[in-house]
Structure formats: structure tokens, C-alpha cells
Amino acid sequence: MTLNQQRKLKTFITGLFSWLIALVLFFPIFWMFITSFKTELQAIAIPPTLFFEPTLDNFAVVQERSNYLHHAMNSVITSFGSTLIALIIAVPAAYSMAFFPGKKTKDILLWMLSTKMLPAVGVLVPIYILSRDFGLLDSRTGLVIIFTLMNLPIIIWMLFSYFKDLPKEILEAARMDGATPWDEIVKVVLPLSVGGIASTGLLSIVLCWNEAFWSLNLTASEAAPLTAMIASYSSPEGLFWAKLSAASTLACAPIVVFGWFCQKQLVQGLTFGAVK
Amino acid sequence: MKRSITRLLMAPSVILLLVWMIVPLSMTIYFSTIRFNLLYPGQNNFVGWMNFEFFITDPGFIPAVSNTLILLLSVLIVTVVLGVALSALIDKPFFGQNIVRVLLISPFFIMPTVNALIWKNMMMNPVYGIFAWISQSLGFEPIDWLSDFPLGSVIMMVSWQWLPFAVLVFVTALQSQDTEQKEAAQMDGATGWHIFRYLTIPHLARPIAVVIMIETIFLLAVFAEIFVSTGGGPGYDSTNLAYLIYNQALLQYDVGVASAGGLFAVLLANIVAFFLIRAVGKNLTV
Numbered sequence: 001m002t003l004n005q006q007r008k009l010k011t012f013i014t015g016l017f018s019w020l021i022a023l024v025l026f027f028p029i030f031w032m033f034i035t036s037f038k039t040e041l042q043a044i045a046i047p048p049t050l051f052f053e054p055t056l057d058n059f060a061v062v063q064e065r066s067n068y069l070h071h072a073m074n075s076v077i078t079s080f081g082s083t084l085i086a087l088i089i090a091v092p093a094a095y096s097m098a099f100f101p102g103k104k105t106k107d108i109l110l111w112m113l114s115t116k117m118l119p120a121v122g123v124l125v126p127i128y129i130l131s132r133d134f135g136l137l138d139s140r141t142g143l144v145i146i147f148t149l150m151n152l153p154i155i156i157w158m159l160f161s162y163f164k165d166l167p168k169e170i171l172e173a174a175r176m177d178g179a180t181p182w183d184e185i186v187k188v189v190l191p192l193s194v195g196g197i198a199s200t201g202l203l204s205i206v207l208c209w210n211e212a213f214w215s216l217n218l219t220a221s222e223a224a225p226l227t228a229m230i231a232s233y234s235s236p237e238g239l240f241w242a243k244l245s246a247a248s249t250l251a252c253a254p255i256v257v258f259g260w261f262c263q264k265q266l267v268q269g270l271t272f273g274a275v276k
Numbered sequence: 277m278k279r280s281i282t283r284l285l286m287a288p289s290v291i292l293l294l295v296w297m298i299v300p301l302s303m304t305i306y307f308s309t310i311r312f313n314l315l316y317p318g319q320n321n322f323v324g325w326m327n328f329e330f331f332i333t334d335p336g337f338i339p340a341v342s343n344t345l346i347l348l349l350s351v352l353i354v355t356v357v358l359g360v361a362l363s364a365l366i367d368k369p370f371f372g373q374n375i376v377r378v379l380l381i382s383p384f385f386i387m388p389t390v391n392a393l394i395w396k397n398m399m400m401n402p403v404y405g406i407f408a409w410i411s412q413s414l415g416f417e418p419i420d421w422l423s424d425f426p427l428g429s430v431i432m433m434v435s436w437q438w439l440p441f442a443v444l445v446f447v448t449a450l451q452s453q454d455t456e457q458k459e460a461a462q463m464d465g466a467t468g469w470h471i472f473r474y475l476t477i478p479h480l481a482r483p484i485a486v487v488i489m490i491e492t493i494f495l496l497a498v499f500a501e502i503f504v505s506t507g508g509g510p511g512y513d514s515t516n517l518a519y520l521i522y523n524q525a526l527l528q529y530d531v532g533v534a535s536a537g538g539l540f541a542v543l544l545a546n547i548v549a550f551f552l553i554r555a556v557g558k559n560l561t562v
Contacts, residue, residue: 011368011369011370012370014365014368014370015370015371015372015373017365018362018365018366018370018373018376019372019376021362021365021380022375022376022377022379022380023379025379025380025383025436025439025440026379026380026382026383027406028383028394028395028398028399028436029382029383029386029394031394031398031399031406032390032394032398035398044404046403046404046408046409046412047409047413048406048409089288089289089292090289092285092286092288092289093285093286093288093289093290095285096281096282096283096285096286097286100282102279102282108286108290112289112293115293115296115297116493117493117545117546117549118297118301118542118545119496119497119517119518119538119541119542119545120497120518121497121499121517121518121521121522121537121538121541122301122304122538122539122541122542122545123300123301123303123304123538124521124522124525124526124534124538125303125304125307125525125531125534125535125538126299126300126301126303126304126307126535127300128525128526129303129531130299130300130303149292149293149296152289152292152293152296153293156289181281181285206385209387210385210386210387210388212387212388212389212499212500212503213497213499213500213518216389216499216500216503217522217526226387227387227388227389227500228389230387230389230390230393231389231500231503231504233393234389234392234393234396234504234505241397241398241404244393244397245394245398248390248393248394251387251390252385252386252387252390255385255387256382256385256386258385259381259382259384259385260378260381260382263377263378263381263444264444264448267441267444267445267448
């Protein structure tokens with residue numbers, strides 16, 4: 001065999017292996033997806049059926065039984081709402097730390113990150129009691145407040161690292177022309193960092209959409225987002241795998257597709273720009 | 277610009293995070309020193325260390341601590357080792373590389389509750405699950421994963437979720453690796469393994485440290501997977517600290533003991549973070 005042939009064979013084998021592993025890891029998702037189009041009998045058939053006549057009945061039943069659209073709406077409102085609020089709070093802070101760093105800026109950033117190190121379960125009881133006393137238990141408002149605070153440190157960090165990379169000269173030029181800080185943020189910084197703000201927002205939306213600790217503990221029927229709605233399917237009242245799969249597919253599809261398109265930005269966000 | 281304006285811009289974030297941190301934490305500290313059971317209101321007298329004693333002598337305490345640590349370490353090892361191997365595998369171009377990448381990444385975007393339900397029912401069910409079918413086809417007895425290996429099952433689910441994250445980070449990092457250096461090493465007769473061991477691994481040191489840090493934050497707090505799949509059982513076999521405290525607070529209504537447990541979880545997180553940062557810093561940033 002020539003060297004070239006050897007190399008080709010090697011590439012082929014690596015490719016084959018990669019495909020094999022990827023398919024195995026993706027299999028549970030694929031299986032969930034196709035099971036959602038089966039009847040309940042096909043769903044638990046042994047050996048598993050791969051070819052069958054697809055039905056859309058399950059999706060209708062999920063909507064009817066657990067009011068999918070209501071919970072999807074909760075997910076959308078809580079993740080987009082909290083992301084928007086957190087961005088509004090974080091942009092000025094990140095701007096001021098990136099462009100006018102003081103002696104304590106680094107300490108403040110590290111302290112903010114350290115609040116993420118605090119395990120949520122350590123403050124479960126107080127948050128539960130506070131929510132109850134303020135009437136925020138099982139309410140979208142309560143969940144939005146928690147999600148906002150939960151992701152604020154990550155959002156500030158990400159925005160900070162984007163703003164830091166902006167050329168300082170542009171800002172100075174704007175200032176020479178008599179721009180106020182407000183002008184600077186709105187007319188110079190924001191337009192220049194649209195990409196960074198977008199990927200920060202995306203990461204925050206994904207984290208909120210999939211958040212399960214607070215949504216399981218603080219919501220019931222009214223404000224439950226999809227994560228909590230799906231959990232209600234864990235009760236063993238019979239084998240309803242096709243319906244369970246339909247509900248799961250509906251709950252995950254938006255965010256999985258969303259994730260496919262911006263995987264790279266999401267990772268850069270989650271590693272605080274430390275890996276490029 | 278004036279100091280006062282920059283402070284003003286930061287004020288909302290700093291104040292909010294300060295409140296978010298201090299108010300609940302001081303309430304937890306206060307609750308942990310009083311008798312506080314939601315079933316017996318109005319008997320909230322000071323009890324000193326009693327709640328801590330109750331929590332530490334709870335039969336679930338030692339299993340919960342060890343399960344929390346086993347879960348953390350196993351998932352870290354699985355995701356980092358497999359993550360490095362997989363990212364090295366898919367680094368070079370091959371047919372359909374982009375599709376493979378998309379497939380590999382997907383589990384990371386699946387919500388924890390769905391993750392647990394898919395695995396619990398469709399994969400691990402001892403009668404109708406895919407695993408049972410595979411082992412029966414091969415002539416083995418099917419395994420009842422969730423009752424025989426409850427913690428192992430949870431580790432599998434959580435690793436499945438976090439492996440893509442590690443792969444994605446490492447793949448991103450590998451793209452910035454110096455190809456000239458690799459080629460030079462090849463010219464000098466270095467084998468693939470040598471290049472991997474002496475060039476790729478050191479290049480990945482920082483990303484590995486980052487992955488360990490981020491995963492630790494999330495892994496110490498695994499909750500939904502256990503809540504949905506095993507419910508902490510059988511017995512305490514798959515109960516971690518988060519689940520034990522949830523159990524005390526919202527199922528047994530004992531806020532005092534749960535608060536003591538919460539403080540213990542905070543303490544454990546700090547200890548782990550301390551050792552982790554030291555170990556990671558020592559071994560990897562050379």
C-alpha cells in the first residue's frame with residue numbers, strides 16, 4: 001500500500017468510527033422522536049419497530065391532557081423575559097467595568113461568578129418561603145425574577161469579555177464629539193456588539209429553558225414551564241411512552257434546533273471566552 | 277468619566293446580586309438554628325446545633341455525601357476522558373463531519389427531565405427497554421438498571437448530557453492548535469500517540485480546567501434526573517445532597533434540618549471548589 005492509500009484508509013476508518021459513536025449517542029433522541037409518531041402498542045413492541053405508519057394522535061392527546069401550549073408559553077415567557085431583563089441590567093454594568101475599570105473591577109467580577117458557586121439547594125427553603133409570602137409561588141413573575149438573578153453573573157461576564165475587545169478609540173472619538181454615556185452605550189457600544197449580545201442572550205435562553213431545579217420546586221400547574229410539565233409524565237400510571245415521547249419532542253425540539261445553529265457561540269459563552 | 281457615573285451604572289447589578297446572595301443565605305443560617313417545622317407552626321424556639329446533629333445523624337446523610345462525590349467524580353472522569361478522545365477523533369476532516377458534530381452536540385440541549393424520562397423508560401426499562409432487548413437478543417438476562425444500579429444509571433444519564441459539552445469545548449480548542457508544530461514533530465519521526473500525548477494534551481490543559489470548573493458547578497447540584505428517574509431510591513442508593521435536602525424540606529416539612537443541610541451543601545461546594553481549583557491549577561497550567 002502506498003502512503004497515500006494508507007492515509008486515505010485511516011481517514012475512512014476515523015470517519016466510520018466517528019459516525020458510529022455519534023449515532024449511538026444520538027440514538028436516544030432519535031428514538032424519542034420516532035416513538036412520538038407510534039401508537040402505544042408499537043411503542044412498547046419487542047423487538048422494537050422501526051418501520052410503521054406514523055400517527056399524529058399523540059401530539060393531540062398531549063395538548064389535551066396537559067395543555068402543552070400553556071406550558072410552552074410559560075417557558076417562552078420566563079426564558080425570554082428573564083433574559084431581556086438580565087441584559088438590560090447587565091449591559092450598563094459590563095460597559096462600565098470594561099471601559100472604566102477600577103482597582104476593584106476584577107474582584108467584583110470574581111465575586112459575581114462566586115455567587116454561581118453557591119448551590120441552589122442551600123437557599124431552597126428561604127426562596128420557597130419568600131416566594132410563598134410574596135405570593136410568587138407558582139407564578140411566572142417569581143420564576144422570571146429567579147432566572148434573571150440566576151443568570152445575571154454569567155451574562156455580565158460574557159458581555160464584559162465582548163466589550164473589552166471593542167476598539168477604545170471609537171469611544172474616545174464619540175466622547176470628543178460630546179456624547180453622553182447614554183449616547184455612547186446606545187449609539188456606539190450596542191451597535192458594535194450586536195453579535196456578542198445576541199450569543200449572550202441565546203445562552204441565557206437555553207439555560208432558562210432547560211432549568212429544572214427552581215421550576216420543579218416553585219411551580220405547580222399554573223406557571224409550570226415545559227421542564228416541570230414533562231416531569232408529571234414520570235408518574236407510573238401506565239405505559240404511555242408514545243405520548244411521553246410526543247410531549248418530550250415538543251418540549252425539546254425548539255431549543256435543540258436553536259442550539260444546532262449557535263453551538264459555537266454557546267460554548268464560548270459558557271466558558272466565559274476562555275476557550276476560543 | 278466621573279467615578280460616580282460608573283458606580284451608578286454598576287449599582288443595579290451589584291445590589292441585586294448582593295441581595296440575592298445575602299438575604300437567602302442569612303435566612304438559611306437563621307432557620308438552621310431554630311426549630312422550624314411547617315407542620316407545627318409557632319414553635320420556633322432556638323435549638324443551637326440540634327438541626328445539624330439531626331442532619332448529620334440522618335441515615336441518608338453518609339450515602340448522600342458519598343453519592344454526591346461519586347457522581348461528581350465519575351461524570352468528570354467520563355466526560356473529560358471520552359471528551360478528549362472523541363474530539364481528537366473528529367478533529368480531522370472526514371465525510372459528513374458537520375453532521376456528526378451536530379449529532380454529538382444534541383444531548384446537551386435536552387432538558388434534564390426529558391433526559392431522565394427517555395433513559396428511564398425507553399432505554400433502561402427491564403421489559404420493554406432497548407437495553408433489555410439488546411441483552412435478550414444476545415442471550416443474556418435483561419438488567420433492571422434503575423433498581424440494580426441506581427447511581428450508575430444516574431451517572432450514565434448525566435454523563436450523556438455533559439459529554440457533548442466537553443467535546444464541543446475541546447473541538448473548539450483543538451482548532452487553535454499549532455499545525456506547524458505537529459508537522460515538525462511528524463518530520464522528526466514522532467508517532468501519532470506521541471503527538472497526542474506531548475502536544476495535544478498540554479494544549480488542552482486550559483480547556484480541561486475550564487470544563488472541570490463549569491461542570492462541577494452544575495454536577496454538585498444534580499436534581500431533576502434523580503427526581504424523575506429513581507426518586508433517590510431504592511433506599512438512599514441514589515440520593516445526593518440536593519435530593520436529601522429537598523426531601524427534608526418539601527416532603528417532611530422540616531425547614532430547620534433542611535436549612536442545616538443546605539449550609540452543609542454550601543460548605544461542601546466550597547471545599548470541592550477549593551481543592552479543585554488547587555489541583556487543576558497545579559497540574560494543568562504548567
